[in-house]
Amino acid sequence: MRELQALLFFLAALVHLFFFVYNRHLLCIKEGRWKRPIHHLWLLVSVVLPFLGALVLWEVPAVHQAIGWRPGSLGAIALFVPVAGLQAFFVARAIMWLGARIVPDKPEGLLSRxxxxxxxxxxxxxxxxxxxxxxxxxxxxxxxxxxxxxxxxxxxxxxxxxxxxxxxxxxxxxxxxxxxxxxxxxxxxxxxxxxxxxxxxxxxxxxxxxxxxxxxxxxxxxxxxxxxxxxxxxxxxxxxxxxxxxxxxxxxxxxxxxxxxxxxxxxxxxxxxxxxxxxxxxxxxxxxxxxxxxxxxxxxxxxxxxxxxxxxxxxxxxxxxxxxxxxxxxxxxxxxxxxxxxxxxxxxxxxxxxxxxxxxxxxxxxxxxxxxxxxxxxxxxxxxxxxxxxxxxxxxxxxxxxxxxxxxxxxxxxxxxxxxxx
Ligand SMILES: [Fe+2]
Missing domain, CATH: 3.60.21 (Purple Acid Phosphatase; chain A, domain 2)
Structure with missing residues (x-):
């Protein structure tokens, strides 16, 4: 179980890095005032995730408590709410992006309305x-x-x-x-x-x-x-x-x-x-x-x-x-x-x-x-x-x-x- 949890962290980190390197435009990392903060935040999460995976693997009690997500555990909330929020934002953005492309806007033949x-x-x-x-x-x-x-x-x-x-x-x-x-x-x-x-x-x-x-x-x-x-x-x-x-x-x-x-x-x-x-x-x-x-x-x-x-x-x-x-x-x-x-x-x-x-x-x-x-x-x-x-x-x-x-x-x-x- 411990290994599985650690593996999930490592996989999430890989996905983060993949999008960071190959598909920044999907993550709104475009020219503009928010480019730099989003850029850094995304990279930070990519670094934090494998670190968490390593802590899980080494059986650090605080991390176990966080992963157990027990009600009232402040550590769990502090650790996961920002990461989960960020993930949710990018998943929602990806779904919107995908939806705009696969929902057919082509009633006849190959041309859009x-x-x-x-x-x-x-x-x-x-x-x-x-x-x-x-x-x-x-x-x-x-x-x-x-x-x-x-x-x-x-x-x-x-x-x-x-x-x-x-x-x-x-x-x-x-x-x-x-x-x-x-x-x-x-x-x-x-x-x-x-x-x-x-x-x-x-x-x-x-x-x-x-x-x-x-x-x-x-x-x-x-x-x-x-x-x-x-x-x-x-x-x-x-x-x-x-x-x-x-x-x-x-x-x-x-x-x-x-x-x-x-x-x-x-x-x-x-x-x-x-x-x-x-x-x-x-x-x-x-x-x-x-x-x-x-x-x-x-x-x-x-x-x-x-x-x-x-x-x-x-x-x-x-x-x-x-x-x-x-x-x-x-x-x-x-x-x-x-x-x-x-x-x-x-x-x-x-x-x-x-x-x-x-x-x-x-x-x-x-x-x-x-x-x-x-x-x-x-x-x-x-x-x-x-x-x-x-x-x-x-x-x-x-x-x-x-x-x-x-x-x-x-x-x-x-x-x-x-x-x-x-
Ligand atoms: Fe050309």
Whole structure:
């Protein structure tokens, strides 16, 4: 009996450590004010549990009394209530997370109600039958994010950006109708700026048609792009030549586009690093914050984000990780092609005191050919000036997020008084 109790403690400690290392996002350990305390608390419990197991094994009387849970035993209460409370919190959170994924939101075919309402055509199932209920290959969502951008002048309040990433055009031609639906969704959003964060195509023979497809996306003020690893593995020079024939402006060589309003500037720049034969970008040159301008950086991989944030990028827009593409209930993504492991699979992250990273889960699919519990997305961002705490002077994150896909188009007129400087 004693050995069994000790074994249970050791197993619980292992489970704790497993979640701590591999699946922090499930435990709410995300960027934000609670990250550090939760982080430390979780690690502390992982250390305490095997210690308790050892005490049980060594027959320490106080521990026996605690495990016996006799009424009135203060030691038992002091020992187990905090641990049990913490366990209950994380179990409840895991059940909610799992429930949101396995309760079918797919009355017909493979599309959720949201995607059906938006008129996104379904794609043929691609996963083997046992996993079909979890398939999300063409189940598009528009993720609307309203976020405070460090250094953004009030003149740019409300500027909207639609991010289209990782289309991988031509990889799966039977998805043509779905891709057409994606283009219509972006057109309905009427964004001020469209950004494309790489992985246009996978094969040389798709380059012309792939770029033609991407030219359907257009922002009211500009359409900007960088290339991804798959573009570099295909033919980057030819892709750039094809892009130059369209309205899409490639920023991957560190080019800058500066939007000017009411005497203030918003700088857009980009990098194709590390695939353009550069291990890392020349950050000092790339992110020059003259007169405190906000800088928006396009980078296919979010691996560049911490370095870019250190050099003053206000907002970094990335793709590449596909949200993990294949996710498991409870465990979430388990393979992410990133130097940072599972840190940035997809979502909104604070990467510096005044820097935010948005990682799009992307539109298409790469090798492996499907998405599981990982819906493709168009990110629709509304930029806000940062809210500064009057007492501390700190920039409040003020990130609000909702996911919505509908047929309504914004009614407002194209913003007046904007001019591109270069
Ligand atoms: Fe990709």
């Amino acid at each position: 949201q995607a059906q309402k938006a008129g996104v055509p379904p794609v043929a199932p691609r996963l083997p039958l046992p996993f079909r209920a979890w398939e999300t290959t063409g189940d598009l969502v528009v993720t609307r994010v309203e976020l405070a951008v460090g250094g953004l002048a009030p003149a740019f309040d409300g500027l909207t950006i639609a991010q289209v990433s990782d289309v991988h055009y031509g990889q799966h031609l039977e998805m043509e109708n779905y891709l057409e639906g994606v283009a219509q969704c972006v057109a309905r959003l009427q964004p001020d700026i469209v950004v494309m964060t790489g992985d246009f195509v996978d094969r040389r023979r798709d380059i012309r048609r792939g770029v033609e497809y991407h030219s359907k996306f257009a922002g009211r003020l500009a359409t900007l792009a960088v290339l991804g690893n798959h573009d570099y593995w295909t033919d980057p020079d030819r892709i750039r030549r094809e892009l130059a024939k369209t309205h899409i402006v490639w920023l991957g060589g560190g080019e800058r586009r500066v939007l000017k309003r009411a005497g203030r500037r918003l700088v857009f720049t980009g990098t194709d690093a590390p695939w353009n034969n550069q291990r890392s970008a020349d950050w000092r040159r790339l992110i020059r914050r003259e007169t405190g301008d906000a800088v928006v950086l396009l980078s296919h991989t979010p691996d560049n984000a911490p370095e870019a944030a250190r050099h003053g990028a206000s907002l970094i827009l990335s793709g590449h990780n596909h949200g993990g593409q294949y996710c498991l209930p409870l465990l979430g993504p388990f393979v992410v092609p990133s130097r940072h492991g599972l840190r940035f699979p997809g979502g909104v992250y604070r990467v510096g005191p005044e820097s935010t990273l948005v990682v799009s889960r992307g539109i298409g699919i790469s090798e492996g050919g499907a998405r599981m519990l990982c819906r493709p997305e168009i990110c629709h961002l509304t930029l806000r000036p940062p809210a500064v705490d009057a007492m501390t002077g700190e920039v409040a994150p003020a990130v609000r997020r909702r996911i919505l896909l509908d047929r309504r188009s914004p009614e407002e007129e194209a913003p007046k008084g904007s001019a591109w400087v270069n």
